[in-house]
Structures are given as C-alpha cells and as structure tokens.
Amino acid sequence: MEKKRIVVDTTAVISYFSHVFEKGSQIEKEGISIINDAFTSDDKIIMIIPSIVFVEIFDKWFLERNEEFRDKFMAEVFLPIQNSNNIEIREIDDEVIEEFIKLYDKDIALEQHDKIVLASAIVLKADLITSDKKLISFNHKHKKLISIIK
Numbered sequence: 018m019e020k021k022r023i024v025v026d027t028t029a030v031i032s033y034f035s036h037v038f039e040k041g042s043q044i045e046k047e048g049i050s051i052i053n054d055a056f057t058s059d060d061k062i063i064m065i066i067p068s069i070v071f072v073e074i075f076d077k078w079f080l081e082r083n084e085e086f087r088d089k090f091m092a093e094v095f096l097p098i099q100n101s102n103n104i105e106i107r108e109i110d111d112e113v114i115e116e117f118i119k120l121y122d123k124d125i126a127l128e129q130h131d132k133i134v135l136a137s138a139i140v141l142k143a144d145l146i147t148s149d150k151k152l153i154s155f156n157h158k159h160k161k162l163i164s165i166i167k
Contacts, residue, residue, distance in 0.1 A: 021063070044146060
C-alpha cells in the first residue's frame with residue numbers, strides 16, 4: 018500500500034510543536050492528528066517538509082531568540098523530524114522551481130516561502146496542511162491542489 022503524501026507549511030510545523038514555540042496552534046485537530054500519525058505510524062503517511070520551512074523558521078524565530086531556544090528547537094523539533102522514517106525534508110529542485118514560477122496572482126500576493134511550499138505540494142500531488150489564508154484563497158481560486166487541511 019502506497020503511503021499518502023502530505024506537505025506541511027511553517028504554520029503547521031509551529032502549531033504541532035507549539036510547546037517549543039510557545040505559541041497557540043493555528044491548525045485544527047485533523048491537521049495535528051495527521052502530523053502526529055507521521056511521527057507515530059509506519060504505514061499511513063509520508064509527511065514532506067519543504068526545506069524553505071526551516072529557512073522561514075530561522076528567519077522569524079531564531080534572530081529574536083536565545084541559545085536556549087535554539088537548543089530546544091534542535092532537540093525537540095529538528096532531531097525528531099530528522100530521525101523519523103515517515104518525514105522527509107524536501108529540497109527545492111527543478112520541478113519545484115518550474116511550478117513556483119507559474120504561481121502568480123496579482124490579487125493574492127503569496128510570499129515567496131509560501132509559493133515554494135505550494136509548488137512542492139503541487140509537484141508531489143500531495144495534500145497541504147496549512148492555516149495560511151492566502152494559500153487557502155489561492156488554491157480555492159486556482160484549484161492547484163487536491164485538498165488543503167486546516
């Protein structure tokens with residue numbers, strides 16, 4: 018049986034590890050449950066985290082935090098992700114760049130990080146876990162993904 022592919026964005030990662038980021042979850046229970054399945058089950062899900070998610074986390078969280086936060090992030094977020102058989106950190110490859118270039122809408126100005134996450138999900142034909150309103154609006158308008166899980 019082929020595993021279901023799920024792509025997660027930055028808000029999903031931060032929401033799942035809300036205790037580390039000390040921020041309330043922005044993802045609904047279904048999304049959190051799916052992410053949890055990727056950590057705990059070997060037969061259902063492959064969760065893909067585009068590498069740009071870590072760049073965005075470093076950009077927005079590491080600059081204002083101390084070394085204690087960095088250590089906690091490494092121990093409680095990055096290492097569990099890295100050591101999971103069901104989680105893959107996806108690089109930005111040629112296919113993602115080609116799709117990224119196509120993602121334009123002057124009315125819904127997606128951030129570059131979000132366009133790379135969306136392009137990754139499109140290339141992988143995967144559902145996306147996000148609470149980002151612009152991503153949800155863009156997908157609703159352009160019907161790029163099978164499903165967005167909030």
